[in-house]
Amino acid sequence: MRMPLLLFALILFSTGCSVFDPRKAAEPSGASTRDFAQYQDVLDQIRDIYISGKSADLANLLDDNGFLFEGDTLDSLALHPLFRTWDKATETQVTVKILSDSLERIALFNVSANSLFSSADSNTVEWTYDLTRRDGVRVRGISEFSLRRNLSRYYLVRWQDRHDPSAGQEITWGRWKMEHL
Amino acid sequence: MLKVLLFCLFLVIGNAWSAEGTAPDIVPPVPFQGIAVDSPLLDLGAGYEQGEFYRKYMVDGALSRAAGPRLLLLDSMNLMASPQRNTEQVSASSRSVFNTYYRVNSALKAGIGVSQTMNGLYHSGKSVWLSETDHERLSLKAEYIPLARLRLSLNSGLQLSGNRTESVDLRDAGAYSDLNGWLSSPFEGLKDYTLSVSDSRTFVRNNDFVQGLYRFGGVTRLSDKSDLALAGGYSILKDRAYFTAPYDKSDYYADLNLRYLASRAFFHLSRNTMDYPENSLNSRKGFTFSGGLNPWLSWRKLSWRGMLSYSSGSSDFAYGFPLLSSPGPADLPAAQLQLSDETLQEVLFHWRADYTWFKGYTLGFSRFQDMRRYDYAYSYFDTKGNPVKNPDTRDLLYDNDTLFIHAPARDTLTLTLSRSSRLLNFLDSSRSAQNRLGTTYQAELSHAFYSGQYAYTRNSLLLSVNEDSALYDSIVSSLTKKHPSQFFRRREFYTFTDVNCVPFFRAREDSVIVSGLFGIQEDGALVYGRTKTFVKNTVYDERAFNFRLIKVLGTLLSAGAGMDYSNTVAYTFNEFPLPSPSRGVSERLFRALFSLDDNFIQDYESVNRDFFLSLGMNYKKSSMRLELKDMQSFYRNSMIKDYLMINLNVRTTL
Numbered sequence: 001m002r003m004p005l006l007l008f009a010l011i012l013f014s015t016g017c018s019v020f021d022p023r024k025a026a027e028p029s030g031a032s033t034r035d036f037a038q039y040q041d042v043l044d045q046i047r048d049i050y051i052s053g054k055s056a057d058l059a060n061l062l063d064d065n066g067f068l069f070e071g072d073t074l075d076s077l078a079l080h081p082l083f084r085t086w087d088k089a090t091e092t093q094v095t096v097k098i099l100s101d102s103l104e105r106i107a108l109f110n111v112s113a114n115s116l117f118s119s120a121d122s123n124t125v126e127w128t129y130d131l132t133r134r135d136g137v138r139v140r141g142i143s144e145f146s147l148r149r150n151l152s153r154y155y156l157v158r159w160q161d162r163h164d165p166s167a168g169q170e171i172t173w174g175r176w177k178m179e180h181l
Numbered sequence: 182m183l184k185v186l187l188f189c190l191f192l193v194i195g196n197a198w199s200a201e202g203t204a205p206d207i208v209p210p211v212p213f214q215g216i217a218v219d220s221p222l223l224d225l226g227a228g229y230e231q232g233e234f235y236r237k238y239m240v241d242g243a244l245s246r247a248a249g250p251r252l253l254l255l256d257s258m259n260l261m262a263s264p265q266r267n268t269e270q271v272s273a274s275s276r277s278v279f280n281t282y283y284r285v286n287s288a289l290k291a292g293i294g295v296s297q298t299m300n301g302l303y304h305s306g307k308s309v310w311l312s313e314t315d316h317e318r319l320s321l322k323a324e325y326i327p328l329a330r331l332r333l334s335l336n337s338g339l340q341l342s343g344n345r346t347e348s349v350d351l352r353d354a355g356a357y358s359d360l361n362g363w364l365s366s367p368f369e370g371l372k373d374y375t376l377s378v379s380d381s382r383t384f385v386r387n388n389d390f391v392q393g394l395y396r397f398g399g400v401t402r403l404s405d406k407s408d409l410a411l412a413g414g415y416s417i418l419k420d421r422a423y424f425t426a427p428y429d430k431s432d433y434y435a436d437l438n439l440r441y442l443a444s445r446a447f448f449h450l451s452r453n454t455m456d457y458p459e460n461s462l463n464s465r466k467g468f469t470f471s472g473g474l475n476p477w478l479s480w481r482k483l484s485w486r487g488m489l490s491y492s493s494g495s496s497d498f499a500y501g502f503p504l505l506s507s508p509g510p511a512d513l514p515a516a517q518l519q520l521s522d523e524t525l526q527e528v529l530f531h532w533r534a535d536y537t538w539f540k541g542y543t544l545g546f547s548r549f550q551d552m553r554r555y556d557y558a559y560s561y562f563d564t565k566g567n568p569v570k571n572p573d574t575r576d577l578l579y580d581n582d583t584l585f586i587h588a589p590a591r592d593t594l595t596l597t598l599s600r601s602s603r604l605l606n607f608l609d610s611s612r613s614a615q616n617r618l619g620t621t622y623q624a625e626l627s628h629a630f631y632s633g634q635y636a637y638t639r640n641s642l643l644l645s646v647n648e649d650s651a652l653y654d655s656i657v658s659s660l661t662k663k664h665p666s667q668f669f670r671r672r673e674f675y676t677f678t679d680v681n682c683v684p685f686f687r688a689r690e691d692s693v694i695v696s697g698l699f700g701i702q703e704d705g706a707l708v709y710g711r712t713k714t715f716v717k718n719t720v721y722d723e724r725a726f727n728f729r730l731i732k733v734l735g736t737l738l739s740a741g742a743g744m745d746y747s748n749t750v751a752y753t754f755n756e757f758p759l760p761s762p763s764r765g766v767s768e769r770l771f772r773a774l775f776s777l778d779d780n781f782i783q784d785y786e787s788v789n790r791d792f793f794l795s796l797g798m799n800y801k802k803s804s805m806r807l808e809l810k811d812m813q814s815f816y817r818n819s820m821i822k823d824y825l826m827i828n829l830n831v832r833t834t835l
Contacts, residue, residue: 022576022578022604023606024608025606025607025609025616026608026610026613027610027613027653028610028653029610029611029614037667056571059521059571059573060573064553074265074270074272077272077302077312079312079424079425089467089496090465092521093521096498096517096518096520096521097462097463097514097518100513100517100518101514114821115785115787115816115817116821117789117814117816118751118785118787118816119721119749119787120700120702120723120749121702150603151617151619151621151647152619152669153605153617162234163265163268165266165268166267180463181426181463
């Protein structure tokens with residue numbers, strides 16, 4: 001008696017009623033959009049988000065399972081001892097919080113990019129950044145981005161931020177985020 | 182509704198299957214922390230570490246000794262200083278504890294002590310603390326263990342705390358208490374249940390702190406074949422430290438785990454909140470529910486194991502604010518945060534069947550399905566009346582079928598064939614141009630050869646092809662001028678050998694390991710027509726080589742050395758090939774083998790090279806460990822990383 005029930009349930013789950021079929025998507029709007037087929041697309045989008053303030057676009061770039069932001073130990077020690085690293089949900093929240101103040105958006109975005117590692121499906125890129133916010137505050141440091149391709153799309157898996165030894169007293173990107181935790 | 186019915190159906194069936202027994206999962210209680218150890222000890226250690234951006238110096242020591250028949254001394258000290266390279270900042274911490282205990286009777290110990298802890302960031306150029314926090318304590322302590330199932334400890338007293346910056350020097354006084362308790366159930370029917378409590382409180386201005394962990398759980402034996410595990414807990418953390426934004430964090434959870442032989446049903450419920458009293462806009466809460474089944478079935482040579490689970494989770498940002506459909510300027514920051522309020526529903530379904538075949542050959546098949554829905558339900562209208570929403574609402578469907586055959590000998594041959602697909606489906610029109618369906622087919626043949634006397638070697642050959650198509654191909658191709666479908670093909674050979682017959686490296690703990698990887702991956706467009714055509718545009722040549730030598734001489738000496746090398750060369754298609762440059766033998770061979778004509782030009786070469794050396798020595802109660810690592814990376818012929826990492830640790834116990 002149980003075996004037919006089991007088989008019936010298996011058939012339902014595997015093929016039968018398509019309970020978990022995806023919802024129908026809206027037709028693309030035709031607006032220009034990046035397809036993230038290149039890892040540079042992800043980094044370009046991060047730059048655009050911090051300039052335009054469209055923080056809702058960030059979640060789409062971060063890996064659903066394992067995204068990790070890692071701040072500099074010294075920033076964490078000075079400001080937020082318990083929060084040096086955080087996950088996608090916190091990163092999204094912090095970015096929304098930062099960019100909801102239009103004065104904190106980036107007016108001048110200067111980045112020197114350096115590829116640290118490159119293989120068929122993953123890339124690591126280092127940005128030495130010097131950002132100037134609309135309120136005049138400068139943000140300087142070094143960020144290391146690890147990007148991984150899942151099928152034809154790249155996602156940001158890890159964002160490590162640290163002090164630039166050649167910088168002065170400017171805050172880092174990580175410190176800027178920690179101030180909004 | 183239907184999925185709930187199906188879920189219940191599986192719950193009923195799952196309990197009815199029978200198999201041999203396994204122990205249930207139990208959530209562990211908080212470990213009991215006593216206040217003193219009885220064994221005499223003198224332990225001294227020192228360490229040095231150099232990373233790419235810092236150096237770190239560490240010294241620590243601990244002393245525990247009897248000063249009479251009932252008197253015990255327990256002192257310890259840790260110092261750490263870490264200068265950041267190329268700046269004048271130094272992070273430093275220290276901890277010193279001096280305690281004396283009196284053993285009143287076999288169950289009760291009482292003691293007094295003083296302690297000091299400090300950590301901060303120092304600017305050596307200006308000779309000031311950029312930030313520094315220290316705590317000094319005068320303590321009264323007691324530990325009471327009247328029964329094996331009841332343990333209590335209390336540590337309380339007076340506390341002085343200081344907080345310093347360049348311009349501020351604050352010093353405050355107050356009290357603190359740490360309470361630890363552990364009780365296991367005295368009742369026969371609930372004999373594996375424990376209640377554990379850990380509660381720390383500090384009442385000092387600018388340093389108020391509360392941390393509590395309260396857990397209860399255990400296992401009830403229902404019969405010889407079944408049991409029920411229950412666990413629940415609550416934790417709270419309230420921090421009002423001077424350098425930290427004040428916050429309150431809390432977590433609740435409950436677990437239920439029902440086992441009947443090897444089949445299980447499980448439920449998990451948890452809720453967490455993070456509140457910022459000074460800025461409730463940052464507050465966040467999350468909720469997770471999951472439940473599922475692990476049925477197990479065995480009949481003659483066939484075994485079947487399944488897993489079905491359903492999870493539902495949500496994270497709400499700025500949850501103390503009402504959700505408004507038309508927020509004014511004052512409510513706009515909260516509305517923008519709430520735009521990221523996310524719910525996730527996930528169903529996981531996995532089963533695997535194994536059949537032991539002729540003469541022990543095993544034939545197996547597994548199916549895995551992961552179905553997720555990410556929803557962003559909240560939206561609002563801005564001041565101009567335009568709708569604002571999060572466009573990331575999406576479905577993610579992943580499934581995998583794998584067939585494998587294991588040969589039964591010590592020299593194992595395994596063939597694995599698998600198919601996976603992944604569908605990413607954004608619902609919003611601003612995202613749906615990115616919707617894609619990818620399918621991967623993979624075949625792997627691996628062989629392991631065991632010879633305890635000579636070598637252990639494992640080799641595998643992998644072929645993987647992936648076809649990935651945009652669901653709205655015409656729009657993507659017109660926008661990006663790219664082909665809507667892409668194709669990836671990877672061929673890989675991996676080898677690993679542990680040689681046991683090299684003179685001086687023949688002991689069981691010694692190793693001589695050589696491993697290597699050669700992979701070629703080709704990416705390009707897939708053009709659909711009468712036949713599918715692969716238009717190759719990038720080729721990656723990946724090579725890696727690792728070598729390890731490990732020598733162990735009893736407990737006295739362990740030494741290891743090795744190197745890791747990896748090299749990736751990328752070639753891209755160029756419509757207008759450059760005049761053929763002079764090429765080495767290796768590149769000419771590679772091009773001939775993988776049909777790369779002059780249209781493919783070398784785009785970049787990426788090289789990583791690490792050398793490492795480790796040395797560990799133990800002599801009587803002293804030990805020393807040294808690790809050296811030299812790392813170099815090159816990209817497009819320029820060096821982008823070159824540094825030496827050193828880690829030295831010396832320790833002695835008297």
